[in-house]
Amino acid sequence: MGTRTARHPGETEEPAFGETWVYESIVSALPGANLAGAPAVALQLGVFLGAMVIVAAAYGLWQAVVPGVAAVAVAAVGSYLMLRLSEASRTAAAPSRYYRLLFGSSIEVVLAVLAFIALLTHLFVYEPQFAGEAPPLAAILPLPVEPATEPLVTALFGEEPPVVAVYLTLLVLWDLCYRIGTSWWAAVVSLYRELRLSDGTETATFRRLDVLNVGFAATQTLLLPFLFDRPVLLVAVGGHVGAVVVVSGAAVLLSLRND
Numbered sequence: 001m002g003t004r005t006a007r008h009p010g011e012t013e014e015p016a017f018g019e020t021w022v023y024e025s026i027v028s029a030l031p032g033a034n035l036a037g038a039p040a041v042a043l044q045l046g047v048f049l050g051a052m053v054i055v056a057a058a059y060g061l062w063q064a065v066v067p068g069v070a071a072v073a074v075a076a077v078g079s080y081l082m083l084r085l086s087e088a089s090r091t092a093a094a095p096s097r098y099y100r101l102l103f104g105s106s107i108e109v110v111l112a113v114l115a116f117i118a119l120l121t122h123l124f125v126y127e128p129q130f131a132g133e134a135p136p137l138a139a140i141l142p143l144p145v146e147p148a149t150e151p152l153v154t155a156l157f158g159e160e161p162p163v164v165a166v167y168l169t170l171l172v173l174w175d176l177c178y179r180i181g182t183s184w185w186a187a188v189v190s191l192y193r194e195l196r197l198s199d200g201t202e203t204a205t206f207r208r209l210d211v212l213n214v215g216f217a218a219t220q221t222l223l224l225p226f227l228f229d230r231p232v233l234l235v236a237v238g239g240h241v242g243a244v245v246v247v248s249g250a251a252v253l254l255s256l257r258n259d
Contacts, residue, residue, distance in 0.1 A: 021086055021182060022109050041080045048072040048172060055165050064156040064165070067226045071172050074222050078179035081216040085186060085209060092205045095197045102189045111181030116174055122232055127151035137235045148229040176220075180240055183217040187247040194254035203255045210248040210255075217244035 052068050089102060132149040148155060157165050190210050220237050227234040
């Protein structure tokens with residue numbers, strides 16, 4: 001099993017094909033694109049927040065601005081942490097299989113698609129049929145939850161949602177789903193690395209990466225206050241964060257045995 005040579009932090013060499021998230025590959029292919037962390041996040045925030053304010057003003061949808069700003073902020077912070085995670089991962093010497101799994105497989109896109117389809121099904125099929133009814137999932141919540149009496153799309157955009165507003169919302173939601181898929185896959189690969197690939201080197205580096213991934217997932221908790229009356233979404237987001245904490249935490253504990 002080959003071991004990939006570590007790339008030193010700050011090196012200007014572009015990552016090779018298969019050593020980036022799909023998100024990085026797409027953005028870096030755009031003419032003049034800059035993935036230098038803060039500037040990229042600032043651009044993302046500016047574009048989405050600007051579009052959100054314009055749409056809210058045009059259609060009088062100010063009730064959707066606060067949750068929208070929270071979602072955009074989570075997506076932007078997630079972008080920054082995802083880039084930090086990938087850049088730091090590429091500076092560590094590890095078996096080539098680890099990098100093929102983490103970046104080259106593009107499994108994070110598959111997970112994101114599954115999450116996004118599940119979200120669309122919930123928003124446009126489940127909620128219109130069962131609005132106001134407590135789902136079985138509500139029983140596992142530590143506090144009683146009173147489900148909203150109208151679907152989330154209706155609560156945000158009214159009975160006749162403007163097409164532009166829904167389009168922008170789905171774009172932001174896809175961004176969030178992609179971040180969820182990426183964080184979950186990074187956690188799974190980290191656990192696999194410690195179970196099957198670890199050779200006792202770079203353990204401190206990988207522990208820092210696992211902690212960074214927990215922080216990456218934890219940004220999603222900023223959405224929870226807006227989901228207290230949406231039990232299914234509350235459990236889904238909270239469950240994702242909890243799962244990443246458990247899996248990444250297991251990877252950290254396993255790495256301690258190699259010190």
